[in-house]
Amino acid sequence: xxWIVQNLWLVPALPVFAAGISALLGRRSRIASASLAIGSxxxxxxxxxxxxAHVLANxxxxxxxxxxxxxxxxxxxxxxLGWMLDPLTALMLLMVTFVGLLIFIYxxxxxxxxxxxxxxxxxxxxxxGAMLGVVIANSLLLLFMSWxxxxxxxxxxxxxxxxxxxxxxxxxxxFITTRIGDLAFLLGMVWLYAKTGTLLFYDAxxxxxxxxxxxxxxxxxxxxxxxxxxxIGILIFCGAAGKSGQVxxxxxxxxxxxxxxxxxxxxxxxxxxxAGVFLIARIYPLMSAHAGISLTPTIALQVVTWxxxxxxxxxxxxxxxxFDIKRILAYSTISQLGYxxxxxxxxxxxxxxxxxxxxxxxxxxxxxxxxxxxxxCNGEQDIRRMGGLRKFMPxxxxxxxxxxxxxxxxxxxxxxxxxxDEILHAAHNWSISQAPFYMAAFGALLTAFYMxxxxxxxxxxxxxxxEVSRDLSPNSSHATSHPHESPAVMTIPLAILAxxxxxxxxxxxxxxxxxxxFLDNKPVPLSFTALSSYGIISIMLTxxxxxxxxxxxxxxxxxxxxxxxxxxxxxxxxxQPQLYSVLNHAFFVDALYGATLIRxxxxxxxxxxxxxxxxxxxxxxxxxYLVLVVAWLDNFFDASVxxxxxxEGCQGVSRSGQILSLLQNGQVQSYMGVIGCALxxxxxxxLWGAKL
Numbered sequence: 001x002x003w004i005v006q007n008l009w010l011v012p013a014l015p016v017f018a019a020g021i022s023a024l025l026g027r028r029s030r031i032a033s034a035s036l037a038i039g040s041x042x043x044x045x046x047x048x049x050x051x052x053a054h055v056l057a058n059x060x061x062x063x064x065x066x067x068x069x070x071x072x073x074x075x076x077x078x079x080x081l082g083w084m085l086d087p088l089t090a091l092m093l094l095m096v097t098f099v100g101l102l103i104f105i106y107x108x109x110x111x112x113x114x115x116x117x118x119x120x121x122x123x124x125x126x127x128x129g130a131m132l133g134v135v136i137a138n139s140l141l142l143l144f145m146s147w148x149x150x151x152x153x154x155x156x157x158x159x160x161x162x163x164x165x166x167x168x169x170x171x172x173x174x175f176i177t178t179r180i181g182d183l184a185f186l187l188g189m190v191w192l193y194a195k196t197g198t199l200l201f202y203d204a205x206x207x208x209x210x211x212x213x214x215x216x217x218x219x220x221x222x223x224x225x226x227x228x229x230x231x232i233g234i235l236i237f238c239g240a241a242g243k244s245g246q247v248x249x250x251x252x253x254x255x256x257x258x259x260x261x262x263x264x265x266x267x268x269x270x271x272x273x274x275a276g277v278f279l280i281a282r283i284y285p286l287m288s289a290h291a292g293i294s295l296t297p298t299i300a301l302q303v304v305t306w307x308x309x310x311x312x313x314x315x316x317x318x319x320x321x322x323f324d325i326k327r328i329l330a331y332s333t334i335s336q337l338g339y340x341x342x343x344x345x346x347x348x349x350x351x352x353x354x355x356x357x358x359x360x361x362x363x364x365x366x367x368x369x370x371x372x373x374x375x376x377c378n379g380e381q382d383i384r385r386m387g388g389l390r391k392f393m394p395x396x397x398x399x400x401x402x403x404x405x406x407x408x409x410x411x412x413x414x415x416x417x418x419x420x421d422e423i424l425h426a427a428h429n430w431s432i433s434q435a436p437f438y439m440a441a442f443g444a445l446l447t448a449f450y451m452x453x454x455x456x457x458x459x460x461x462x463x464x465x466x467e468v469s470r471d472l473s474p475n476s477s478h479a480t481s482h483p484h485e486s487p488a489v490m491t492i493p494l495a496i497l498a499x500x501x502x503x504x505x506x507x508x509x510x511x512x513x514x515x516x517x518f519l520d521n522k523p524v525p526l527s528f529t530a531l532s533s534y535g536i537i538s539i540m541l542t543x544x545x546x547x548x549x550x551x552x553x554x555x556x557x558x559x560x561x562x563x564x565x566x567x568x569x570x571x572x573x574x575x576q577p578q579l580y581s582v583l584n585h586a587f588f589v590d591a592l593y594g595a596t597l598i599r600x601x602x603x604x605x606x607x608x609x610x611x612x613x614x615x616x617x618x619x620x621x622x623x624x625y626l627v628l629v630v631a632w633l634d635n636f637f638d639a640s641v642x643x644x645x646x647x648e649g650c651q652g653v654s655r656s657g658q659i660l661s662l663l664q665n666g667q668v669q670s671y672m673g674v675i676g677c678a679l680x681x682x683x684x685x686x687l688w689g690a691k692l
Contacts, residue, residue, distance in 0.1 A: 004050050005065045008083050011047050011093060012132035012146070014040040015125040022122035033118040037125040038104045044132065045097035048090070055090040062521045064202045066138050082200055084138035087519050088353065092135045092278060095357050099270040099364050100128045102493040106368050107262040109489035110375060114260075120160060124266065127153040131271040135278065140189050140199040140208070143282070147185075147243070147275060151178050154272050158259040170255035177252040181242020188235030195220070195228060201282070214289045226299060233287045233300035237280060237307075244276030244337045247311045251590055253334055257326040261371030264326055268333045269364035277340045277356050280304060281349045288348075295431065297345065302432060305345030309427075309436040311338030314587075316446035320453065320572065321583035324381050325370045328454050331586075332407065333363060335443055339423050342436055347426030350516040354508045355419040357515075358406070361504055362416060365403035365497035372396040372486040372494065373458060377465055383454060384566040388463035392483035397459050399494035404455055406501040408448040408551065411544040415505030420444060422508065422516075425539045441546055448550020453558050453572075461562030510536050 018040035022033040068082030104124060111120050130153055133146030152175075159171025193199050196213040198206060205212060217229035240246075245253035253273070257264055267273060280287060287300045297305070315335030322328045336359050344352030374381055376393050390397040406416040424444070427437040465483060485491070508515035510530040517524040530536065557571040573580040582588065 002054060002065075004047070004054050005067055005085050007047075008051060008067070008085055008136055011044045011051070011097070011136060012129045014044050015129035015132065019122050019126035019129065022118060022125065025118055027115065027118055030117045033121040034104075034108055037121040038101065038108075040125060041097055041101045041104055041128055044128075045094075045101055048093035048097045051085055052090040052094050055085060055087055056518075059087075059518065060521055060523065066200075066202050068138065068200060068203060079141070080139070080198070080200060080203075081142045082138035082203075083136040083142075084202060085136075087521065088278075088281060088349065089135055091353070091357060091515075091519070092274075093132065095360050096128065096131055096135060096270045096274075099360050099497075100131075100266060102496060103262050103265050103270070103364060103368065104128075106265075106371070106490050106493040107260075109487045110262055110371055111260060116160070120157075120260070123153055123156045123160070124262070127157060127266060127271055131275060134275050138201050140192065140201065140283075143279070144185065144189060147239075147279075148182070150243075150272055150275055151175060151182070154178075154256070154267060157263040157267075158256045160259050160263065164258065166255075167258040170252075170258040173255050174252040177249055178242040181239045181249055184235045185239025185242075188232045188239075191228075191235070192217075192232050195232075209283065209285045214285060217286070218289050227289075229286055229289045230298060230300045233283065233298075234303055236283060237287075237300065237304060240276035240279045241307060241341075242276070243279075244273045244341065245311075245334045246276070246307050246337065246341060247314050248589070250311065250315070250334050251593065254327050254330040254586070257324065257330055261326065261367060261374060264330070265364050265367035265371070268329070268367055269360045273333060273337055274356055274360065277337065277344065277352060280341065280344050281353050284344070284349050297430075297432060301345045303345075304341050305430070305432075305436055308338045308341030308343075308345060309439040311335065312342060312443040313439045313446075314338070316443045316450065318583055318586045320446060320450040321570075321580050323383055325373060325383050325386075325454065325458065326367070326381060328383075328450065329363070329366055329370060332366075332447065332450070335447065336363070336407075339420065339440065339443070342427060342440060343423040346430040346436060347423065350519045351422045351426050353519060354422055354515050358415045358419040358504055358508075361497055362403045362406035362501040365399060365494060365501050366407065368490070368494055368497065369396055369400035369403060372490055373400075375486050375490065376483045380465060382566070383457035384563070384568075385464050385466060386458045387461045387465070387563060388459070389483055390459040392463070393485045395485060395491045396494065399491070399498040400459070401455065402498040402501050404451045406505075408451050408547050409444060409543060410547055411540070413502065415501055415503065417543070417547075418505035418509050421536075421539055421543050424543055425536065428535070428539060441542065444543060445546045445550045448547045449554045452551050452554025456554065456558040457563060460559060464563070464566045466566070 015037070018036040022029075022036055025033055065085040066082055067084075068080050070078045071081045072079055104121075107120070107124065111117055114120065127150065130146050130149035134143050134150065137143035137146060155171045155175040158174050159167050161167045162171070189199065192208055195217060196208045198208055198213070200207045201209045203210070207213065214229065217232065218227050220228040222228050222231045242249040256267060259267075287304065288298055290298060312335050315331045315333070315338060319328050319331035319335065322331060336355070340352045340355050340359070342352075343355055372393065373386065373389060373396060376389070376396065377386060380386065402414070406414040408414075409417040409420040411417050424437060424440055427440050428434070430436060463483065506512070510533075511528045512524070512526050514524050561571075570580065573584075585591070
């Protein structure tokens with residue numbers, strides 16, 4: 001076993017260790033805290049490069065390298081944990097550490113004026129370390145523990161400005177919503193352990209994702225005649241849907257924008273929401289397990305596909321009617337996560353993960369670009385009050401445009417085109433239904449439209465920024481009233497991410513599908529003739545047409561006539577105000593939850609309170625009063641009956657003893673007197689008897 005496999009635990013451990021040290025530092029130790037976080041993640045990135053190089057050097061061996069160890073014993077069994085290194089792990093480690101490192105560097109400039117700078121980097125380092133723990137885990141239990149730390153740190157970072165009621169509420173909403181999915185995840189994990197006796201993924205043929213365990217799970221049926229592997233897979237998918245903001249668990253993700261923008265970038269690009277998609281990719285053998293040989297997708301993968309397709313359209317439709325620059329990107333993330341899930345369902349691990357990796361770079365770019373805009377506009381987030389920023393912030397505009405075109409899937413020259421087309425091609429060939437393909441195509445059209453709308457609102461026309469703007473944070477000291485470009489510590493990460501948003505897609509083109517071949521441990525073909533096949537050409541033309549239609553519609557509504565003022569009605573809203581209001585309120589899902597689930601929970605809690613106060617508490621009080629009555633009766637009987645009889649008897653014995661004690665007082669003359677009296681009595685008795 002190579003040294004990198006044995007020491008792979010250092011990749012997540014270093015940021016966690018840095019977080020622990022930062023927690024002990026004072027508020028003024030700003031440089032030390034930032035240096036620890038950035039330095040630890042930089043070393044983790046170097047170790048990830050070594051791991052990637054090792055996997056690349058052994059490409060084609062189809063070997064999963066593991067390091068398992070005993071954790072603790074219960075009864076005669078040992079619970080074992082471990083970590084693993086395979087192509088999926090290597091790629092995710094590279095992405096998380098590299099994108100996370102750029103976000104950390106960017107944060108130095110963005111959070112420079114926040115008084116809780118040290119605490120921020122402590123939480124960020126712990127966040128990154130937890131996600132890296134999810135990535136390397138060879139045990140579902142170790143993955144779940146890291147998964148819960150990801151949930152904890154997301155709560156801490158979303159509510160970082162906890163004195164703002166909106167931030168505190170958003171943190172609680174994210175934590176509680178994801179816990180609902182995690183409850184199903186936990187149930188599936190326990191069920192899996194009960195049936196296989198292990199939670200190790202790979203263990204020399206005895207792991208829960210290896211053939212013997214999968215055959216055992218497929219052979220057993222549970223509810224509705226479904227295979228046990230399907231039921232467990234769907235339960236675990238519930239946890240993934242919660243973390244990755246799939247319908248109906250999506251409601252926490254837009255509100256998570258209350259955290260600092262670097263937190264949003266880390267959540268939406270490299271860590272939290274990526275964890276759910278990665279989890280499905282990791283347990284894909286369980287999700288796709290069949291009884292015998294079958295080409296039909298399993299029920300579990302069909303569930304993943306349909307949920308992903310619905311989420312892709314749902315998020316995109318809502319994004320067209322939002323005005324908060326970060327909230328638009330949040331709904332965009334929901335939509336793109338739906339694409340990833342659908343890609344896993346219709347095309348397998350390589351298709352879904354290709355879009356995840358590509359999306360991580362351009363979505364980090366977009367969120368950091370949005371943060372640069374907010375920074376340059378003194379904390380303003382409403383796109384209606386921006387405008388004309390391309391003149392004031394040219395670097396941010398260029399980088400943001402690259403991210404926007406990558407997200408739209410602009411043909412050939414931007415990475416999102418290739419990853420999106422892989423999903424569309426797989427959905428078009430899905431044997432169950434063509435509906436996900438058409439839903440994904442409609443989502444692609446909407447994506448190009450709402451991103452064009454956002455760019456025209458933010459960077460087009462003339463500046464609509466008012467003199468009075470919100471601070472970047474509650475502790476910001478910015479006082480300028482006109483837009484300004486961000487410092488180099490923020491723009492350099494934008495430039496690097498923009499380069500990847502343009503170039504990264506070329507590692508997964510049909511002519512050179514290196515990414516797919518690397519994940520599948522197959523030789524990498526290079527064939528430009530693959531681009532000329534009818535199926536690929538038709539999908540490329542269709543997706544390109546959709547992108548240009550979306551861009552054209554965006555220009556027609558928002559670019560033809562520059563937006564005059566921040567109070568001007570939205571052109572799309574003027575066209576269809578009722579539908580626009582529904583989209584602007586996100587289909588009133590939050591209101592629906594508030595009127596149903598939350599109200600039901602409130603009513604149930606009140607019912608429980610009434611039962612506790614008047615039924616259970618009344619029963620307890622009644623029993624306590626009965627006990628008091630019994631105790632009083634017992635005391636009365638003891639004091640008045642038992643004690644009285646016993647005391648009288650004791651006093652009688654005592655008096656008898658006192659009388660008898662007079663006979664034995666130790667005085668001889670008393671004894672002689674008694675003897676004399678006895679003789680006299682005896683003489684009298686004898687004389688009386690003789691007389692008779």
